Amino acid sequence: MDSDSRPTPEVDRRGFLLRAGVVLQALAATIVALPVLGYLLGSFRSGRDEQKWVRLGPVSGFAEGRTRMATYRNPFRVAWDGGTDEIPCWVRRVRGDTFQVFSVHCTHLGCPVRWFQESGLFMCPCHGGVFYADGSRAAGPPPRDLYRYRHKVERGDLWILGGRLPTLGQGV
Amino acid sequence: MRRLLRELVGWVERRLEIGPVLRPAIEHPIPRDAASWWYVFGTAALALLGLQLVTGVCLALSYVPSAAHAYDSLEYLTYHETLGWFLRALHFWGSSFMVAIVAVHMAQVFLFAAYKYPRELTWIAGVVLLIATLAMAFTGQILRWDQDAYWGLGIGAAVAGRTPLLGPEIVHFLLGGPIVGGRTLARFFTLHVFVLPGALLGMAAVHLWLVFRVGISEKPVEGATVDRRTYRARYEASLRRDGIPFFPFAARKDMVFSALVLIAVVASAALFGPYGPGGPPDPTLIHTQPRPDFFFLWLFAALALLPPGVETFLMLAAPVVLIAILVAVPLVSGTGERSPWRRPVSVMVVFLAVLTLGVLTWFGEKSPWSPDMQAWSGAPVPPDVVRGRTPLELAGAAVLQNKQCRNCHRLGSEGGERGPALDGVATRLTRDQLVRQVLQGGGNMPAYGKNLSPAEVDALVAFLQTLHPASEPAVRDRPGPPPER
Numbered sequence: 015m016d017s018d019s020r021p022t023p024e025v026d027r028r029g030f031l032l033r034a035g036v037v038l039q040a041l042a043a044t045i046v047a048l049p050v051l052g053y054l055l056g057s058f059r060s061g062r063d064e065q066k067w068v069r070l071g072p073v074s075g076f077a078e079g080r081t082r083m084a085t086y087r088n089p090f091r092v093a094w095d096g097g098t099d100e101i102p103c104w105v106r107r108v109r110g111d112t113f114q115v116f117s118v119h120c121t122h123l124g125c126p127v128r129w130f131q132e133s134g135l136f137m138c139p140c141h142g143g144v145f146y147a148d149g150s151r152a153a154g155p156p157p158r159d160l161y162r163y164r165h166k167v168e169r170g171d172l173w174i175l176g177g178r179l180p181t182l183g184q185g186v
Numbered sequence: 187m188r189r190l191l192r193e194l195v196g197w198v199e200r201r202l203e204i205g206p207v208l209r210p211a212i213e214h215p216i217p218r219d220a221a222s223w224w225y226v227f228g229t230a231a232l233a234l235l236g237l238q239l240v241t242g243v244c245l246a247l248s249y250v251p252s253a254a255h256a257y258d259s260l261e262y263l264t265y266h267e268t269l270g271w272f273l274r275a276l277h278f279w280g281s282s283f284m285v286a287i288v289a290v291h292m293a294q295v296f297l298f299a300a301y302k303y304p305r306e307l308t309w310i311a312g313v314v315l316l317i318a319t320l321a322m323a324f325t326g327q328i329l330r331w332d333q334d335a336y337w338g339l340g341i342g343a344a345v346a347g348r349t350p351l352l353g354p355e356i357v358h359f360l361l362g363g364p365i366v367g368g369r370t371l372a373r374f375f376t377l378h379v380f381v382l383p384g385a386l387l388g389m390a391a392v393h394l395w396l397v398f399r400v401g402i403s404e405k406p407v408e409g410a411t412v413d414r415r416t417y418r419a420r421y422e423a424s425l426r427r428d429g430i431p432f433f434p435f436a437a438r439k440d441m442v443f444s445a446l447v448l449i450a451v452v453a454s455a456a457l458f459g460p461y462g463p464g465g466p467p468d469p470t471l472i473h474t475q476p477r478p479d480f481f482f483l484w485l486f487a488a489l490a491l492l493p494p495g496v497e498t499f500l501m502l503a504a505p506v507v508l509i510a511i512l513v514a515v516p517l518v519s520g521t522g523e524r525s526p527w528r529r530p531v532s533v534m535v536v537f538l539a540v541l542t543l544g545v546l547t548w549f550g551e552k553s554p555w556s557p558d559m560q561a562w563s564g565a566p567v568p569p570d571v572v573r574g575r576t577p578l579e580l581a582g583a584a585v586l587q588n589k590q591c592r593n594c595h596r597l598g599s600e601g602g603e604r605g606p607a608l609d610g611v612a613t614r615l616t617r618d619q620l621v622r623q624v625l626q627g628g629g630n631m632p633a634y635g636k637n638l639s640p641a642e643v644d645a646l647v648a649f650l651q652t653l654h655p656a657s658e659p660a661v662r663d664r665p666g667p668p669p670e671r
Contacts, residue, residue: 015307024593032369058352077464085470090263093370094256097468098336101365118472123489126472133590134346139342139475141490142555142604144632152632154555154604155494178364179340181347182498184354 045051064090065186070115070165070172075167076107081129081147083118089177097175101176103163104129106156113172117180124181134161161185169183212437215429217404217421221436225402226297226443227291234284235443236392237451238322239383241277249329253368253467254330260463263556281323283451285481288319293536296515299524300403306516308396311389313512320481325378327479331371336432338367339374341489350496357581365470391632401425406524412523451650469541475556476607483541483550490555491546515667557593559601568598575652582649585642589634597653605631612651612660620647 066089076082084105091099104116104127116136118126125140135152136145144153149160161180166173180186197204207226248267250259263270269316292312328335339361346360349354362369401421455578461479465471476488491600526533558565571585586592586608594604601607606614615623624643627633638646654660 039380047315055359062358083470083472088365090364090667093362094254096257096368097466098253098367100468102468102470109507118469122344123477124344125337126340126474127254128471128472130562130590131594131636132637135251135590135632137557137559137590137593139556139559140486141299142557144557145519146632146636152628153627154200155490155492155497157494157498165294168443177303179343179357179361179366181353181357183343183347183475184347184633185356 051053064178066090066177067173068138068167068176070103070105070174072168073107073111073170073172076105076113076172077108081106081131083129084115084172086174086176101178102126103176104160105172106149111167113165113167114149115163115165115172115174117163117186119159119161119180120156121151121160121182122154122156123178157182187550204503206278211398212433213431214398214401215425216402216436218428218430218435219405219432220402222405223439223440223443224294224405225273225436226440227294228397229286229440230364230444231284231291231445232390232394233448234280234287234451235386237280237448238277238284241273241280242379242383244273245277246379250321251329251371253331253371256371257463257466260330262461271460272455274460275458276451277326278461279451280447280457281326281453282446282481283454284319285323287447290314290669293540296532297526297527297533298403298406298537299412299519299529301516301520301521302522302524303397303414303417304400305403306520308400309516310513311393311396314389315386315393316512317509318389319380321377322382322386323479323481325374327482328371328374328464329378330461331467331468333465333471333474334462334476334478336366336467336469337474338478339370341476345489345501366372370498386396402432406526406538406606408525408527409523410525411523412521470539473559473591475559477550479554482549484546484602485550487546487550487553490548490553505624538578552603554603556602557590557604559593560588561592561601563591565597565600571597571653575649579652581642582645585638585646586649588644589637589642594631608650608653610654610658612654613658614661615650616661616663617647618650619649619664 021041033175041084068086068089070084070086076084084100085100085102087093088101092137097137102118103114104118106114106116108114116127120138120140120143122138122143123154125138127136127138127145129136134147136149138144138156142154143151143156145156145160146152149162151157151159163174163176163186165175176186179183179184245263248259248270250256260274263274265271295309295312328339343357343361343366349356349359358364360373361367361372363374404421404424465474477483489497490500500607523529567583567587572580575583586597591608592601594602596603596607596608611620621643623629623631624638624646625633625635634643651660
């Protein structure tokens with residue numbers, strides 16, 4: 015048959031062009047998708063540093079045997095954070111340079127626990143978690159003690175390693 | 187005038203030629219019994235989606251998606267912008283009605299088993315629409331950027347943070363950074379204004395397309411079971427025999443009902459006004475009681491009531507399982523009986539779901555598990571419990587008040603409900619039992635041993651022993667036989 019034996023260069027060229035189109039489209043889609051995905055999934059990159067030492071103030075500002083709130087500017091703030099860059103924490107000065115610094119976030123679901131000096135308890139307003147003065151779990155649904163910041167006293171100042179929202183998978 | 191209008195429409199139509207496309211959709215035949223008041227909820231949901239789009243675009247004219255300015259821009263909208271408060275109220279009440287109507291629509295479709303062959307995909311698209319609607323409701327309350335939004339994000343992050351292995355990365359991904367802040371609001375703005383509306387509109391188009399292509403289901407009749415081999419032919423035959431055009435037979439009921447729903451939204455907005463914003467999103471103001479909007483109160487309550495041993499598993503697995511069940515409904519039960527009278531389990535499921543959601547919402551509203559943070563200093567002491575008491579007992583009453591006992595225990599119908607009410611406690615516990623309970627705690631009560639002096643314990647227990655009705659004496663420790671050796 016004539017049409018079978020004769021090569022059809024026209025059709026071949028068109029077929030090639032279509033195939034090239036598909037391949038080029040796939041290539042273009044890939045080189046667009048890669049940076050987009052990389053941008054979106056930056057959180058899953060390893061080696062993120064999200065804690066820095068921040069100063070809470072002079073040790074003399076905290077009375078011995080008492081617990082009070084202190085606040086610090088989030089070291090990873092952005093200019094458009096507004097008031098949310100001011101992070102609270104509970105500082106308990108046991109005695110001398112012995113401190114405990116707790117995150118205000120309840121270990122159950124992250125609501126802010128409130129300190130009651132009279133009964134020596136932290137109470138959570140969301141689901142009723144209660145913690146003792148040393149941060150240990152006293153009652154309610156929390157699965158663990160209050161999150162404790164790493165801290166140090168340097169030249170009369172109290173410093174903590176802050177900046178991250180503590181969760182069960184990763185404390186502060 | 188009318189002639190001019192007709193000519194104008196004709197001029198446009200001769201060029202656009204949209205009529206032949208729209209006419210079959212508008213006039214497509216439906217079963218005679220489908221022109222029913224039971225079938226009006228989907229259109230109402232669509233009308234509310236339209237309302238949300240219009241009011242949402244209007245709000246976006248003034249809203250600033252920056253954590254530093256969002257709150258102020260909402261205050262501006264509410265108090266300075268002409269009718270800004272009303273637009274905010276419309277958007278809020280529109281969202282509340284939309285969640286409710288979508289839920290009712292789903293319950294109706296489920297009860298009538300309209301998800302069965304060949305409408306499985308219509309149902310699955312509907313499930314996606316339900317999820318998108320709830321996601322819009324959640325992200326919307328985040329955009330309010332008040333205290334509830336700030337701590338609500340904290341709750342979301344705490345749940346996500348329980349994911350094994352990738353918890354911290356997922357939290358970072360949700361918040362856009364290591365902690366709630368400006369980057370977080372930008373993310374949720376993007377979700378609420380671009381991603382979710384796009385998904386909602388796209389999926390609504392698929393849903394509608396399927397409704398037109400596969401046809402509106404006839405009302406279920408007992409014994410008229412769905413069979414994959416015969417259903418379509420039977421449906422087509424019934425349409426040819428007895429079908430009526432969608433417009434105007436069903437459309438007029440849809441129009442009436444969705445107009446009534448829109449009027450109800452406008453009336454609610456006018457009567458009750460906008461919701462929030464609550465306190466400013468300043469994390470150092472921790473004297474706050476974070477609560478979600480009412481359509482998520484059931485979830486808030488469920489999170490409080492989960493058994494601790496399995497709560498992480500349930501928090502993470504329950505949403506996946508629930509969605510999987512919803513998607514699987516038409517795949518598992520795609521044929522057979524459609525009438526609710528012959529499907530008692532399905533009716534029971536709807537009844538139980540409504541009951542569960544209702545009870546949990548009520549619990550969430552009451553939050554009896556939360557301490558009443560102000561009760562110790564704010565709730566009055568009932569005069570009866572202190573009248574005629576000895577100085578020791580009065581000192582105990584002061585201890586009870588000062589040590590925040592009433593944050594968890596009611597006395598004279600005021601105080602927290604976390605623990606049992608103390609009226610009549612002396613009829614339940616003896617002196618020794620009271621002392622032990624106060625010192626060691628237990629049964630979800632903290633131990634007060636370290637925070638009370640022996641004198642305070644004495645006074646407190648002496649007071650607690652007076653708490654019994656006049657007609658019922660306090661229980662006493664019986665001097666038992668000497669312990670055997």
